[in-house]
Amino acid sequence: MPISDYIVTIGLEVHCQIKSNSKMFCACATSFGEEPNSNVCPVCLGLPGALPVLNQYAIEQTILAGMMIDCTTPEVSKWDRKNYFYPDMPKNFQLTQFDLPLCIGGGVPLYDLAYPKEVQKSIPNPGKTVKVTRIHLEEDVAKSTHHANNTTIDFNRAGTPLMEIVSDPDIDTPEEAFAYLKSLQQILIYGGISDADMEKGQMRCDVNVSLRPHGQQELGEKIELKNLNSISAVRASLHHEIHRQAEELDAGIPQIQSTRRWDAAMGETQMMRTKEDAHDYRYFPEPDLLPIRTASLIEKMRPQVPELPHEKRQRFEENFGINAYDAGVLTSDQSLANYFEKAATDPKLGKKVANWITNGVLAKLNENNTSILDCPLPASHILELVQLVDAGTISNNQAREVFAALWENPDQQPAAVAKAMGFEPADTSTIEGIVDTVIAANPDKVAEIQAGNDKLLNFLTGQVMKASQGKANPKMVTDTLRGKILS
Numbered sequence: 001m002p003i004s005d006y007i008v009t010i011g012l013e014v015h016c017q018i019k020s021n022s023k024m025f026c027a028c029a030t031s032f033g034e035e036p037n038s039n040v041c042p043v044c045l046g047l048p049g050a051l052p053v054l055n056q057y058a059i060e061q062t063i064l065a066g067m068m069i070d071c072t073t074p075e076v077s078k079w080d081r082k083n084y085f086y087p088d089m090p091k092n093f094q095l096t097q098f099d100l101p102l103c104i105g106g107g108v109p110l111y112d113l114a115y116p117k118e119v120q121k122s123i124p125n126p127g128k129t130v131k132v133t134r135i136h137l138e139e140d141v142a143k144s145t146h147h148a149n150n151t152t153i154d155f156n157r158a159g160t161p162l163m164e165i166v167s168d169p170d171i172d173t174p175e176e177a178f179a180y181l182k183s184l185q186q187i188l189i190y191g192g193i194s195d196a197d198m199e200k201g202q203m204r205c206d207v208n209v210s211l212r213p214h215g216q217q218e219l220g221e222k223i224e225l226k227n228l229n230s231i232s233a234v235r236a237s238l239h240h241e242i243h244r245q246a247e248e249l250d251a252g253i254p255q256i257q258s259t260r261r262w263d264a265a266m267g268e269t270q271m272m273r274t275k276e277d278a279h280d281y282r283y284f285p286e287p288d289l290l291p292i293r294t295a296s297l298i299e300k301m302r303p304q305v306p307e308l309p310h311e312k313r314q315r316f317e318e319n320f321g322i323n324a325y326d327a328g329v330l331t332s333d334q335s336l337a338n339y340f341e342k343a344a345t346d347p348k349l350g351k352k353v354a355n356w357i358t359n360g361v362l363a364k365l366n367e368n369n370t371s372i373l374d375c376p377l378p379a380s381h382i383l384e385l386v387q388l389v390d391a392g393t394i395s396n397n398q399a400r401e402v403f404a405a406l407w408e409n410p411d412q413q414p415a416a417v418a419k420a421m422g423f424e425p426a427d428t429s430t431i432e433g434i435v436d437t438v439i440a441a442n443p444d445k446v447a448e449i450q451a452g453n454d455k456l457l458n459f460l461t462g463q464v465m466k467a468s469q470g471k472a473n474p475k476m477v478t479d480t481l482r483g484k485i486l487s
C-alpha cells in the first residue's frame, strides 16, 4: 500500500552544548580546538573521589531556554547518575537529570522560513507548534576517534554543559523535523544560549520514527536513527527510513524496536542493534550533589527572556510596514535583524531599507558566500543610499551602481561616491538645455503628451537621460519636461 496509507510519527532528541566558558561540574575551560586532553582535571576525567561542583550559569541558561519555549520549571530539580560502561566516561556514569529535569512541557513554533525552501509555499500545517516533553541538563562525554587499528580519546569535551531537548512524538513529516530543528536553533541563538552549529557538534540530533496503518491507535514499533550530523541529513534519513519501513510493512515484515545508523554516502540506514541489547541505565540519584531550589533562578532569568524571532517579525511588520515574508527573512538571523534595525533608524524609510537588504545586501553576501557578520558595508551606508534616492538626488538605477561601487570600497561615503560617479544633480541650466533640445526634436511626441498620453513622458525622459549620458536625475528630468510641455 502507498506510504500515504501509513501515519508517520517522529520525535527528536536534541543535545545542545551551552555557550559557557567553563564545564558543568568543574572549572576547566570549554574552548574548542585545543591540544587533546589539555582542558582536563580529576572531575572531568572521572577520577575516583573527585567531587562535582555545579555551574550555575549553565543551569540559568537552561531555565532561560525553557522560558523561551514556554516550559515550566519544577520547584525542585535534581541530579541523577545514568550508568553505562564505555571509555568516553571512565567513572562509568553520566551525570544527568532523570525524573526532575529543569524544564517540563512547552513547544517550539515552526517558522515558515524554517522549512526547506521548496516546500515553503505548501506547508501542510502552517503555524504549528511542536510539543516539547522536557529539557534536562547533563555533562557531555569525551570524544573518541576510531582509527584503523586503535581508538584515541579526547577529554576536552567531557564535562561540557549539555542540554537535552526532547520533543513529544508530535512531528509528522521529514520537512517538519527539518523546520523544528531550524526553529529551535534560531531560538537558542536568539537567547545566546548556544551557537547550535551542527557541523561543529554543538547541536546533535537523534531521531525516533515509527509507522502505523490508518485506524490503528497505538504507535508502531519505533526505530531510532543515529549519526545525523546536519539538518539536511535528518530530513534525508527520515525519507529513506519511512520508505524502508513502509516497504517492509507492505511485505508483512513486522518492525522491531532498534537503532540504525545513517550512512550518508550510501544514502541508507543500517541496523546497529535491536532492543535485546538495549541499555538498562539503572538511574539513581546523585549522592554528591544537592537538589536545586529553582525559585530564585526563575526570578532572575524571567526578565532576561529576549524578544523571540516571531515577536521580532511581528514588530518589524507593524513598525516598518514591511510584509510578512521580508520580516521573516530579516528575523531569520539575529545578526541580520540587528543590521536592519541599525539601518532603519527612520521608520518611514524602513520598507525601502528592508528592500535594499533583502535584495542588494543578501544577494551580494550569497554571491560571496559570506554571512551578514562579514558584511563589508556598514548599515549606515544603506540608510544614506536610501535617503539619497528618497530625496531625488539619485535614481534607483544610479543607487544600484553606487551600491556596487560601495561594496568594493566600503570606506567611502555614499554621497561622495554618487558625486564621483557624476550622479549629483547636474546644474539646472545644463539639463534645461538638453530638455529644450529634446522637446524641439520631438514635436509629434510633445503633441501627443499635450493630448493626454502621459506615458510618452517616460520616452522623452529616456532621450534626455541618454543625451546627458545617464548623469541627469530622471525624476528631475521628468518634472522639468512636464513643466515645459504641460504648462
Ligand code: ZN
Pocket: 023, 026, 027, 028, 039, 040, 041, 042, 043, 044, 045, 159
Ligand atoms: Zn575538569
Ligand code: MN
Pocket: 015, 138, 164
Ligand atoms: Mn543525553
